[in-house]
Amino acid sequence: MIIYRKRDYEGFLCSLLLPAESRTSAFALRAFNVELAQIKDSITQKTIGLMRMQFWRKAVEDMYCDNPPHQPVAIELWKAIKRHNLTKRWLLKIIDEREKNLDDRAYRNMEELETYAENTHSALLYLTLEMLDTGIRDIHADHAASHIGKAQGIVTCLRATLYHSKRQKVFLPMDICILHGVSQEDFIRANQEKNVRDVIYNIASQAHIHLEHARSFSKNVPVKAFPAFLYTVALEDYLYKIQKVDFNVFHPSLHKKSTLLPLYLYIRSWKKKY
Template structure:
C-alpha cells in the first residue's frame, strides 16, 4: 500500500511537470503556430476529454503537441452535435472545418483559429493524411441528420471512422508506418467508440436521444422511453451488455496484437487502459449504465497508465 501511494504521487508529479513545461514553453515549439494556440489545444482536451488528456501527456515531447492538436480538432467536430439544436447550423460548422482542412492542405488563408493553426503546423511536420481528417468531419456531419444507429454493425463502422481515424493520425504524427499498429489501432478505435456509446447513454437520455443501436434495444425489448426515464432494468442491462461485449472483443483483439506493434507506437494506444477500466467498472455495476459510480473518475487511472507505459504495454 505504501509503495502504491508513493508510486501514485510520482505519477501525479510527472503529469504536473508535463503541464508546467507546456505552459512555460520548455517543450519545443519551433514549428508550432505559437505557445498560446498549443495551450488552447491542451486545455480543450483537458476540459472535454480528460482520460485522453492524461494519455497524451505521457507521449514523447517530439510529437505531443501535434497529438494535442489532433485530439482538439476531433473534439471541435465531435461537439458540434451537442452544441446546436438546429442541424442546419451544425452543418454550417462542419462546412467551416471542411473548408479549413482544404485551406490547410492548399497553404491558403488558414483561419485564425488556434486549433486550425496547430493542425496546420502538425500537418506540415508529419504529413498527416488529409483523408483521415476529412473522415472525422464527414462521419460527424452524417450523424447530425441521422443520429441513431440501425444496428450494432453500423455503430461499429461509426466507431472505426470517428475514433480509429484519430489513432491513424496519431501514428502518423509519431512517424510510424506499421500494418500491425494500424490493425491494433482499428480495433482499439472500435472498442473505444462502442464504449463511448454506452458511456454517453445518460447524457443522451437527458436530451431525449438514444445512442444505443436500435436492433440491440429491439432484441431485448427496450423501448426508447425506457431509456429516457434513466432507470435501469434487466432488459436494458442486457442490451448494454451486448454492446459492451462487442467493445471488449475489440479491446482484447487490440491488446493481443501488442507484441507485434512497434515499441514506440504502444504508448499511442494507452487509452486502451481507460477503455478497459470503464468496461470493468461497468461489469462491476452489473451493466447498469446509470449507476452513480460510473460517473466518477477512476482515481487509479494515472497510476495504471504510467505503469503500462513503463513496460511498453497498453
C-alpha cells in the same frame, strides 16, 4: 486547449505520455476532434451544424495549401500537418462522419456504430501513429488501431447514455434493444430491469472483444507504436466498472472521474504494454 483538456480529459492524459516531439501535435489533433464533437451538442438547427462542418472541411483543405484560417486550433493542426506530413484523407473522414452524425437518430445496428467509430476514433489513432517516430506505417499497428478505435466508439456511446437520456434521446444500437425487448422509453426513464442491463452487457461485450483483438496483435506491433494505444487503459477501466455494477449504465460510480487513471496510464506506459 483548455476546453480540450476539459472535454477529453482521458485523451489529454494519454497525449501527455507521448514522446515530447509528438505531444503538441497530438494536443492539436485532439482539440480538433473536440471542436467537431461539440458541434452536435451546441446547435439547435442542423443547417448551422452543416455550416460549421463546412468551415472545418475548407480549413483542412486550406491547411494543406499552407493557408490555415486564423483560428487557434486550426493553426496548431496546420503545424502538426507540416511537422508529420499527416494524411489529409483521415482528417476529412472524421469531418464527414461527424457530419453524418448530426442526424438525431439511434444507430440501426452495431455495425453502424462500429463504422462511425472506425471513421472517427480509429482515424484519430491512425493520425497519432503518423506522429510517432517519423511516422509508423505498419499493418499490425493499423489493425490494432482499428479495433481500439471501435472499442472506444462503443464505450463512448455507453458513457453518453445517461447524458442523452436526460435530453430524451437514445443512440444505442436498435437491433440489440429489439433483441431484448427494450424500448427507447426504457432508457429515457432510466429503467434498470434485467433486459435493459442485458442490452448494455451485449454492447459492452462487443467493446471488450475489440480490445482483445487489438491485444492479439501486440507481439507484432512495433513497440514505438504502443504510446498511441494507451487509451486502452481508460476503456478497460470503464468496462471493469460497468461489470462491477452489473451493467447498470446509470450507476453514479460510472460518471466519476477515475483518480487512479493517471497512475494506471503511467504504469502501462512504463511496462510498454497496451
